[in-house]
Amino acid sequence: MESGLQSPAPRGQNREDVRQHNLSTVLRLVRLSGTISRSQLTAATGLNRSTISDLVAELEERGLAVETEALVSSGVGRPSLMVSASDNVVAFAVHPEVDATTVGAVTLSGRVIAKERVLMPHSPKPRDSELTAAKLISKISAELDSKYRVAGVGVAVPGQVRVSDGVIRYAPQLAWVEAAFGPELSQLTRLPVYLDNDASIGCMAERNFGSAKGFSDVVFLFAGSGGIGGGAIVDGKQLRGTSGYGGELGHVRISSSTQRDFSGFEGTLEALVRRDDLLELFKLFGATDEELDREIQTVKTAAARDVIYKQIDHLADGLSNFVTIFNPQAVVLGGFLTSLFNFDSGRLIERMKANAVGASAERVVVRPAGLGSNLLMVGAAELPFEMLMRNPSGYLLEKSSQATVS
Structure with missing residues (x-):
């Protein structure tokens, strides 16, 4: 088995001996685009119209793609045929x-x-x-x-x-x-x-379909019941490390606190930004992120707000390090980190930028994950x-x- 999420294949070549590669290239483009016309596929791949027509026909025959007429005609003549991935x-x-x-x-x-x-x-x-x-x-x-x-x-x-x-x-x-x-x-x-x-997985899903789409340099953080993990996309490629275990951003130390994360390391981002602490705060067990989010966004007591603000501040401290190191275009937050962002995004971004190298942080945007609970x-x-x-x-x-x- 290989790592399952890759960047789109290189541009197709108009040669029969690379037909399989061309077929793969077209299917990737169709999936990443949502829906795309044959003419757009021709422009994106460099293949001629006849080859694109044959490749799309083969994808249809195999049940991997469908063609429909464009809802709005682009001008005179027949409406454009739009290609999309199969729902079957x-x-x-x-x-x-x-x-x-x-x-x-x-x-x-x-x-x-x-x-x-x-x-x-x-x-x-x-x-x-x-x-x-x-x-x-x-x-x-x-x-x-x-x-x-x-x-x-x-x-x-x-x-x-x-x-x-x-x-x-x-x-x-x-x-x-x-x-x-x-x-x-x-x-x-x-x-x-x-x-x-x-x-x-979340990093590349957001890169392909969510809030990181269109960016080539991204820091992604995901936090769930198993702790905090992450990923960095640099020049369009995800950094995986020599053995594929790169991206353990939750284990970066941000404090002299002796509180430990799930791997036993003290003072890390994962040790200080904890879903379990929020579940305990709201007396929840086995809750989904949506259920936790409702509690966070409707919090009523000052003590509970203080707990949330502390987690936001710790998250900002971690992000300031990652922004300084990677100089990303975008930071995307998934899992319950989305709830912390939505609770007070201004506080989070202000503290993150205040503690990052100025030039590295001046153009970065911070977004919640676009794919939400899915x-x-x-x-x-x-x-x-x-x-x-x-x-x-x-x-x-x-x-x-x-x-x-x-």
């Missing part, structure tokens, strides 16, 4: 957490058409989450129309993943070490399964979709009824 191809997305397991079905066009969340016993074992995920996949599959075909399963892991074989190296809050989650879930579902770190569902689904896009004519798609617990 889906991938399952899985997000195991310490308190819940979430499974969704996402179409090739990026729509989340189903999502189920099941609360888990405290500190579930890998097998508990695997079985729960498999049962949810089977349940959703049974409810899907027979027209759907399945590309596979993507898993957003709150920890470090060896993507080559689907092994979770270390998920600190779950206390999972060297868990063969991918192979075991694949055996249960009889589907290909791909894993990656949740923040890495961020990790869309991101995880990109893992099998990436495999499909690399080989559109040869990748095996399963019938939705195939995804049953074995």
